Amino acid sequence: xxxxxxxxxxxxxxxxxxxxxxxxxxxxxxxxxxxxxxxxxxxxxxxxxxxxxxxxxxxxxxxxxxxxxxxxxxxxxxxxxxxxxxxxxxxxxxxxxxxxxxxxxxxxxxxxxxxxxxxxxxxxxxxxxxxxxxxxxxxxxxxxxxxxxxxxxxxxxxxxxxxxxxxxxxxxxxxxxxxxxxxxxxxxxxxxxxxxxxxxxxxxxxxxxxxxxxxxxxxxxxxxxxxxxxxxxxxxxxxxxxxxxxxxxxxxxxxxxxxxxxxxxxxxxxxxxxxxxxxxxxxxxxxxxxxxxxxxxxxxxxxxxxxxxxxxxxxxxxxxxxxxxxxxxxxxxxxxxxxxxxxxxxxxxxxxxxxxxxxxxxxxxxxxxxxxxxxxxxxxxxxxxxxxxxxxxxxxxxxxxxxxxxxxxxxxxxxxxxxxxxxxxxxxxxxxxxxxxxxxxxxxxxxxxxxxxxxxxxxxxxxxxxxxxxxxxxxxxxxxxxxxxxxxxxxxxxxxxxxxxxxxxx
Amino acid sequence: xxxxxxxxxxxxxxxxxxxxxxxxxxxxxxxxxxxxxxxxxxxxxxxxxxxxxxxxxxxxxxxxxxxxxxxxxxxxxxxxxxxxxxxxxxxxxxxxxxxxxxxxxxxxxxxxxxxxxxxxxxxxxxxxxxxxxxxxx
Numbered sequence: 001x002x003x004x005x006x007x008x009x010x011x012x013x014x015x016x017x018x019x020x021x022x023x024x025x026x027x028x029x030x031x032x033x034x035x036x037x038x039x040x041x042x043x044x045x046x047x048x049x050x051x052x053x054x055x056x057x058x059x060x061x062x063x064x065x066x067x068x069x070x071x072x073x074x075x076x077x078x079x080x081x082x083x084x085x086x087x088x089x090x091x092x093x094x095x096x097x098x099x100x101x102x103x104x105x106x107x108x109x110x111x112x113x114x115x116x117x118x119x120x121x122x123x124x125x126x127x128x129x130x131x132x133x134x135x136x137x138x139x140x141x142x143x144x145x146x147x148x149x150x151x152x153x154x155x156x157x158x159x160x161x162x163x164x165x166x167x168x169x170x171x172x173x174x175x176x177x178x179x180x181x182x183x184x185x186x187x188x189x190x191x192x193x194x195x196x197x198x199x200x201x202x203x204x205x206x207x208x209x210x211x212x213x214x215x216x217x218x219x220x221x222x223x224x225x226x227x228x229x230x231x232x233x234x235x236x237x238x239x240x241x242x243x244x245x246x247x248x249x250x251x252x253x254x255x256x257x258x259x260x261x262x263x264x265x266x267x268x269x270x271x272x273x274x275x276x277x278x279x280x281x282x283x284x285x286x287x288x289x290x291x292x293x294x295x296x297x298x299x300x301x302x303x304x305x306x307x308x309x310x311x312x313x314x315x316x317x318x319x320x321x322x323x324x325x326x327x328x329x330x331x332x333x334x335x336x337x338x339x340x341x342x343x344x345x346x347x348x349x350x351x352x353x354x355x356x357x358x359x360x361x362x363x364x365x366x367x368x369x370x371x372x373x374x375x376x377x378x379x380x381x382x383x384x385x386x387x388x389x390x391x392x393x394x395x396x397x398x399x400x401x402x403x404x405x406x407x408x409x410x411x412x413x414x415x416x417x418x419x420x421x422x423x424x425x426x427x428x429x430x431x432x433x434x435x436x437x438x439x440x441x442x443x444x445x446x447x448x449x450x451x452x453x454x455x456x457x458x459x460x461x462x463x464x465x466x467x468x469x470x471x472x473x474x475x476x477x478x479x480x481x482x483x484x485x486x487x488x489x490x491x492x493x494x495x496x497x498x499x500x501x502x503x504x505x506x
Numbered sequence: 507x508x509x510x511x512x513x514x515x516x517x518x519x520x521x522x523x524x525x526x527x528x529x530x531x532x533x534x535x536x537x538x539x540x541x542x543x544x545x546x547x548x549x550x551x552x553x554x555x556x557x558x559x560x561x562x563x564x565x566x567x568x569x570x571x572x573x574x575x576x577x578x579x580x581x582x583x584x585x586x587x588x589x590x591x592x593x594x595x596x597x598x599x600x601x602x603x604x605x606x607x608x609x610x611x612x613x614x615x616x617x618x619x620x621x622x623x624x625x626x627x628x629x630x631x632x633x634x635x636x637x638x639x640x641x642x643x
Contacts, residue, residue, distance in 0.1 A: 027606075030602065031606045031607075034560065035565075035603070043595075045602075
């Protein structure tokens with residue numbers, strides 16, 4: 001805090017003495033000139049008292065013990081640092097997880113305004129950005145086939161579910177999000193004709209109210225379908241899957257935000273209703289177990305998939321973040337051995353998602369999505385499993401170009417959660433776990449939820465889906481393909497410095 | 507199978523602390539509010555005091571206003587910390603007045619309010635959002 005010319009410690013010491021001196025001076029002025037000087041006497045007295053506390057009483061903060069009230073300036077500035085950086089000092093491309101360029105594109109799509117930009121890309125074009133290879137012979141608009149995939153067709157299910165857009169709302173529970181956010185998402189999803197994942201928040205009461213098509217997610221704690229031992233209760237799952245809104249069931253093995261660890265709901269966000277829907281106590285963090293008790297080995301995992309398929313009667317998928325691809329290989333071999341396959345696999349990138357997670361997990365665990373997707377795709381092809389199931393990809397795929405990346409690397413459809421949060425008006429203030437979300441999305445505080453108008457935000461969700469789908473169709477035409485089935489890694493230009501380069505041998 | 511983590515960091519305060527906090531709040535707000543009303547309705551004792559100080563009448567209304575604002579802020583949980591801070595400042599002023607111009611009669615009430623304000627400040631120090639990093643790290 002100091003250099004040769006300007007010793008802050010000396011300045012602070014002098015300031016602290018000056019404060020006491022001024023207190024004395026104004027006290028005398030108040031006594032002998034005019035009583036009004038005592039306003040200043042009181043001011044410097046308060047500063048002196050704080051100084052005594054900072055310099056002599058408290059022991060936690062060395063800066064305050066050495067510098068007193070001047071040291072506090074540091075903490076005050078540090079306190080407003082995130083806001084100042086976001087508003088004033090961060091460049092458009094340097095914030096994480098989503099920079100301003102990426103966020104504004106979602107905002108513009110959600111508001112239905114033109115998102116064309118001028119004068120070139122703001123991204124680091126030369127180093128690591130993956131580019132899409134356009135064709136000299138673009139597809140005519142009338143030749144483009146409408147997007148359509150059917151999950152569950154491989155098993156010939158009567159309840160097979162058809163997606164007509166390449167995107168779905170990824171898992172966000174009631175609990176992680178507040179009720180108005182869920183309502184807005186659900187209504188938007190219904191208007192846009194896409195399904196939404198319920199997240200692992202127990203009986204999806206609020207999701208069901210919206211009338212959207214649902215993918216019921218069964219987390220490792222099996223909220224909503226658990227018996228008293230925390231194992232799967234077949235009857236509860238059967239009843240839930242029988243609801244007309246529930247189109248698919250997803251077994252969550254792990255998630256990108258905290259692979260290898262169970263779901264986490266901080267105690268600040270556990271209201272009475274949430275504690276009832278999940279069957280957990282209030283006032284404590286709720287931490288789900290790291291894995292399903294039924295899934296102790298590849299064999300038992302596949303058996304569990306089969307059991308859920310039989311009980312639910314709807315398409316069943318598994319969601320996981322890739323750690324060791326060899327484990328995925330063993331699991332796929334076991335599927336081949338038992339001739340049981342999930343109806344889809346959702347690959348979650350290790351980039352972290354909406355979920356609250358301990359920092360080392362958020363930052364340090366799990367393969368990033370695109371390399372993981374490549375690995376899984378290669379394993380599926382090698383073991384002859386690729387035509388037995390669908391593949392979904394999740395992990396920061398929030399715009400049309402990113403959708404193409406995911407689909408070109410082998411996914412059949414895209415999951416995104418944070419894209420939809422941004423569409424709801426998320427400003428990335430990173431307070432999801434604190435119940436203090438300033439835009440009312442990840443909070444249960446009615447005062448903060450007041451800011452989120454369900455009608456308006458539902459419209460934005462719909463606009464976002466339609467806007468990005470429109471972009472996506474244009475990109476497909478520029479690529480010179482007629483359907484997503486024709487996409488392949490060859491459609492991507494991957495610079496040598498990209499993490500994807502070793503995977504696709506570019 | 508669901509496990510719960512232990513309570514870490516600053517959780518809910520114990521019942522004793524809550525009672526102490528509310529006693530301090532009620533005492534401070536009660537005395538501040540009463541003193542404020544006497545000033546605002548121009549009670550003759552107050553007029554006498556403020557004439558001695560040379561602040562009659564504007565200073566009396568100003569101080570009365572500050573006292574009523576701090577009393578209300580102390581009672582509202584979200585603003586209790588800042589109300590106590592304001593109340594402490596006003597009481598420092600009152601004590602200076604008693605010590606330098608008015609004589610010691612009545613200073614004990616100012617002292618009592620100041621102590622209550624310090625109790626509130628200490629218990630609710632985590633509410634100081636503008637220096638939140640001080641407590642969180």
